[in-house]
Amino acid sequence: MTRIAFATCFPRQVMWEDDLPAAELLDEAGITVEFVAWDDPDTDWAGFDRVIVRSAWDYSSRLGDFLSWTDQVGPDRLRNSPEIIRWNSDKRYLAELDGGGLPVPPTLLVAPGGRVPELSGEFVIKPVTGAGARDTGRFGNDSAVAALELLKELGERDEVAMVQPYLPEIEINGETAVVLFGGRVAYALRKRAFLPPGSVAPTDENGVAEAMGDEDLVSITDARQTEVDLAEKTVAWIAARFGQMPLFARVDMVLTGSGQPVLIEVELIEPCLYLGQAAALETPGAEAFAAAVIAELG
Numbered sequence: 001m002t003r004i005a006f007a008t009c010f011p012r013q014v015m016w017e018d019d020l021p022a023a024e025l026l027d028e029a030g031i032t033v034e035f036v037a038w039d040d041p042d043t044d045w046a047g048f049d050r051v052i053v054r055s056a057w058d059y060s061s062r063l064g065d066f067l068s069w070t071d072q073v074g075p076d077r078l079r080n081s082p083e084i085i086r087w088n089s090d091k092r093y094l095a096e097l098d099g100g101g102l103p104v105p106p107t108l109l110v111a112p113g114g115r116v117p118e119l120s121g122e123f124v125i126k127p128v129t130g131a132g133a134r135d136t137g138r139f140g141n142d143s144a145v146a147a148l149e150l151l152k153e154l155g156e157r158d159e160v161a162m163v164q165p166y167l168p169e170i171e172i173n174g175e176t177a178v179v180l181f182g183g184r185v186a187y188a189l190r191k192r193a194f195l196p197p198g199s200v201a202p203t204d205e206n207g208v209a210e211a212m213g214d215e216d217l218v219s220i221t222d223a224r225q226t227e228v229d230l231a232e233k234t235v236a237w238i239a240a241r242f243g244q245m246p247l248f249a250r251v252d253m254v255l256t257g258s259g260q261p262v263l264i265e266v267e268l269i270e271p272c273l274y275l276g277q278a279a280a281l282e283t284p285g286a287e288a289f290a291a292a293v294i295a296e297l298g
Contacts, residue, residue, distance in 0.1 A: 002031045002297060005048045009058040010037035016055040021275050021286030026293060038069055045073045049297060052079050052247065056270045060129055063089060079247040079296065080268050084238070088268040091128040091162055100237050103230070103262040108163040112155040116148065122166040124195065125150050127159045135159075136201050138166055143198035150200055166195075167254045167262070175264060177252045178223055178231035179273055179285070181292035183245040185231060187278050187285055188223035191252075192216070220277050227253060227261050234266055247296055248273065248289065 004026065006019050012035075023033040036043050038056045045051055051073050059066040067089065070082035078085075087093055098104045108117045109128070119139070125147055126136040135154060139147035154161045170193045177189040194217060195201055223231075231251040239245040250271040253261040278285025 003048045004031055004033050004293065005036045005043075005045070005051045006033055006054040007038040007051055008035050008055040010040070012055065016057075018272055018275050019054045021279065021284075022289045022293070025286055025290040029290070029294060031294070031297075039065065045077065048077065050079055050293070051077050052293065053085065053270050055272075059270065060089075060134065063129055081242065081244055084242050084244070084246060085269050087242075088266065089129060091126075091130075091265065092160075093266070094263065096241075097234070097237070097263060097266070100241075102234055102237060103260065105164045105167065105262055105264070110151055110155070110161040110163060112158050112160070114155075116151060117163065119144055119147055119163070122168070122197075123147070124164050124166050125154075125161055127154055128162050129159065134203060136195065137199060138195035138197055138201075140198065146199055167256060169256055170254050173255045175252050175254055176221065176223055176227050176261065177218075177250050177267075178227055179278075180231060180235050180246075180249045180251070181288050182247060182295055183232075183235050183239065184288075184292075185223075185228055186283070186288040187281055188221050188227065189218050189274055189277065190221035191218050218274050218277060220274075220281070224255070224261075226259070227255070230261050230263070234263065238266070238268070247292060 006023060008016060008019070019035070026033050038059070067086055070078055070085050075081045075083065092109070094104045094107055110116060120141060122138065122140040124136065124138050127134070130136065135150065137147065137150050151161050174193055175191040177191060179186045179189065230253060234251050235246060235249050246268050248271070250267040250273065252264045252267065254264055255261050273285060273289065275285040275289065
């Protein structure tokens with residue numbers, strides 16, 4: 001009997017149910033799926049044919065432990081692979097994508113205790129190891145004091161901060177997230193702008209931005225061809241970089257005024273796939289994900 005673990009967290013957080021449709025389809029195909037907290041000390045991970053990171057949304061608050069766990073599970077069993085996860089856990093990977101010819105916004109890094117760059121216009125600050133829009137703020141010239149306060153707080157926690165210009169097009173177009181399974185585009189999502197101007201995004205008790213739970217935050221959309229092309233080029237670059245195509249990827253981007261998209265993030269660890277929103281597609285999202293998992297098993 002084939003056994004798969006969907007690695008989650010305990011207690012399960014908002015929207016963990018997103019994992020259920022694909023698990024049900026895999027069960028119908030004769031593949032047993034178990035939901036297991038990644039830090040469960042009593043789990044024998046070697047007893048699973050594959051361990052797929054899904055809703056492990058507490059990983060960034062215990063990053064060292066999480067990365068040690070990925071190494072323990074190992075590259076033969078874990079998806080995405082430990083090497084890909086380690087690389088993706090620090091948003092400085094954007095510099096490597098930039099060096100590979102992929103479009104990313106101009107990015108400045110502020111090390112703990114380091115020199116603060118001149119801040120002007122409207123910009124976003126976030127930690128390089130954050131998730132769920134934790135400690136992410138949108139600021140401008142009239143909120144520079146709040147921006148400096150966030151940089152100070154991140155520095156005191158020994159976290160590197162990244163500063164990027166706020167792309168005004170996001171207010172019109174939102175973000176586009178192209179979801180790929182096994183390197184193939186499955187569907188696209190539209191996420192509306194949610195960062196409040198002049199402050200840090202409010203978070204819930206789990207440290208996740210409260211807006212992440214809004215029912216109208218994300219919807220299914222038809223991606224432009226330029227967005228599809230960028231998503232495919234990005235995962236192809238990652239596959240070449242690591243010698244392995246990611247089982248799943250969510251490529252987040254913003255369409256700029258020039259008509260060309262730029263990468264905001266590439267989610268390869270535990271992205272919400274919004275399978276529920278993709279249920280009415282000709283090929284439902286859960287069906288596409290389950291098929292990719294079955295193909296992964298060979």
